[in-house]
Amino acid sequence: MDKRFEPRSYEAAWQRRWTERGYFRADPRSGKPPFCIMIPPPNVTGKLHLGHALQSTLQDLLTRWKRMQGYEALWLPGTDHAGIATQLMVERQLASEGMQRRCLGRERFLERMWAWKAQYQGNIRRQLDLLGASCDWSRERFTLDDGLSRAVREAFVLLYREGLITRGEYLVNWSPVLETAVSDLEVESRTVPGHLWHIAYPVEGSGERVVVATTRPETMLGDTAVAFHPEDERYRRWAGRHAVLPLVGRRLPFVADAAVDPEFGSGLVKVTPFHDPFDFELARRHGLPGVTVIDRRGRMTEEAGEELAGLDRFAARAQVVERLREQGLLVKVEEHVHNVGHSQRGGEPIEPLVSTQWFCDVSGMAERALAASPGGALRLVPDTWDRTWENWLETIRPWCISRQLWWGHQIPAWYDEAGRVWVAHDAVEAAALAGTEPERLTQDPDVLDTWFSSALWPFSTLGWPDDTEDLRFFYPTDVLVTAYDILFFWVARMVMMGLQLTERVPFHTVHLTGLIRDAAGVKMSKTKGNVLDPEDLVEEFGADAVRFTLASLDSPGRDVPLNREQMAGYRAFGNKIWNATRFALSRLEEVEGAEVQPALDVAGLAAPERWILSRLSRTAAEVGERLAAFRFDEACHRLYHFFWGDLCDWYIELAKPALSGEAPRPRVGEVLLTVLDSSFRLLHPVMPFLTEELWQRLPGHERIHPETIVLAPYPTREAAWEDERTEAQVGALMQLVTRVRALRAEHGVAPKAAVDVWACGDPETDRFLAEQLPLVRFLCRAETLHLAPPPPETRQDAVEGVALGIALPREPAQELGEDERRKLEKELERLEEAIRQTEGRLGDDRFTSKAPAQVVEGNRSRLRELEERRRRILATMQPIG
């Protein structure tokens, strides 16, 4: 076995072999119970970022764990066409060639898109392979492939025919840069500094003027009314009258509306129905018309007047303000900080515009989703998201699902020559409905929001709308792992569509991870360009260390600060595992018949063997429990401490005298190998490569599984191994050893130097120590271990009811040095304080009468221990006294 731990030397080879042998391929006819996870499909042309690596690690961990538990585990991989994001990338590429998509035409542009997709297709898979992902690639899906496209059309038609999808003209969020509508979720409001312009509007036929306040003077050209609060005494008298729109001269009726806040600005609102959501709603209530003064590219229209037409809206703003100023209508300008919607993708300001779009009424689905959660069929982990989830579903509004893009699912709606719309699965069906020829129909040029197809992902990937074997077996799926930032974009919509189209919640548990943050605490995202490449980390630390780090950082409700030092630490953990195994194998080579045992009887084993098996059983129980609770961090920590602490620091040390033949004990080799086998299996879901590599080298591993650890059973609690008494006894021994080492260090005894040690406790402890004499000597590096009260000239202490003493090797030097005395005095002070506290507690009968007996007894024994230590330290300080 190579002395060097080098993950690169085996990781890729195992991934290849596992795949070749089909271990990850799921079979609905296996007779095992199903377990299914759908990957949140990454952008097909993207690169995996650390968020993906985190989620993939957890999904793989769950999948491997369930596979080992005997489930038919399917982790279905795939990719998303990611409409806007991908189209932008190709458009950028075109731009670098001096071209635009519109010159190219739809058909040729889409050819470019598919070519681009083909080029990067393999990227995601390659990166998931590097991480050791156990996906079933035979079932890989892409949101634009034939099957999923059919599912999208089917869903659209079904929802349309139920009246849940409609087409209409509304004020929508419009990106003048992308030239498409976007949904509410794709708009993020940013707080930006701006101005509040107070503008005077003359009142028709009165000689008076009123003042309105606005943050967007350029939109005044589209004003069609002036509104005030119905109770506002200042303006009530204007009811029924008209104001005159400056610069344009349009007559604007005064309307009273309770939505107007009389406290804000002047208490008067200029109403611009087609360029402001608030005004749009207000205008609808009052039957007011609207005027479009800004176009789809963010420029002023003809309606805005000859001089401004064609100007960008922000340039127009300056001009409007200037002209108002000239005409003496600009009353006041205030600094004003306000919220402005920006595109979540490109960051450009979003323009509210009126346009004809397709909308999905999700209110009914939202109600069903609410009924399913929380505490129902759907569980969010951590459940701190419940309130947010409910709140969002309760206030949900129609979803604008059409996009003016080319890359995506073209909407299955056709228009006949009379402009009537026919929604159907294809042109032939549409033509039949329309009573015409397919050639005479024109398909709606728009595509669907990417999230529409994503919403169908859990079942479209399994063959829906067909009644497939996979769908019957694996659906509903089990767990969804994703970051909380797409809870609404994706999770909520999957739940809603799942309930609507399949009558089932598509998964019973959603595990929400935090977002990966970089060194500066900024969240990593594609658009921000601060993405760290998981590939580099795998190269540097190995996939297992990357996985272990990410899994152990997944604490509920917290973002994940990426910490390279920690990753290096977990690479060192791999090294520890490697070397412990190397040591065990080298020692056991000569031991005849030492093999991994599928079952192991503890009868006849010595205390250290009983102890490590007991610890192993408890660890298996705890890890299983923690995994079931989605506490991957705690599961990892327990595994780490079991292997490094219990196994390496203690058991292997305890095994050395036995393995070397100095103090033989029964079946030590069997136990060591069996513990390693179980440890590897416990660790396998999080560190698949290392554990397979080492497990394969264990003599007798075939008795657990003939081929691979991937399919070996996941260890569980072995109640017969658990032994409280041995754990307590060995635990005491460990503390004793630790205290002796501390005594040595405190009194400046060189690590190599052998000392005489005295130990004396109660008869039972003494008997146990007598049995373990060679071990204790070995671990304390004691020349002689006297099971007797420490004589006065020794340096003394006490632990676990055992009085300890060590005789310093240097002679006669029994005088305490300055340092030693200071340390002991400090320790004494601490002891006195603790004794005072504990005595105080025990002297208070409110405590002794109300606290549980166990806690009271705990305090009593603690007091005894403290007093014993005080006695021993005092004895040390006056040795010959």
Next chain:
RNA sequence: AGGCCCGUAGCUCAGUUGGUUAGAGCGCUACGUUGACAUCGUAGAGGUCAGCGGUUCAAGUCCGCUCGGGCCUACCA
């Protein structure tokens, strides 16, 4: 404006249903290469658990308030 989360060691974070002495990793200090591992070992230093008040025999943990930081949702022009 609502809702949520966070504040614990130098750094990044754990701390179940309140219970003896608040933990881990990294970093730091001292010593150490005796044959698994220096990607290591042994022993240490380091915390008024943001602050104030309350409930309780007992509070990092439960409740209220304050301060500080972050996030999400929202049509105040």
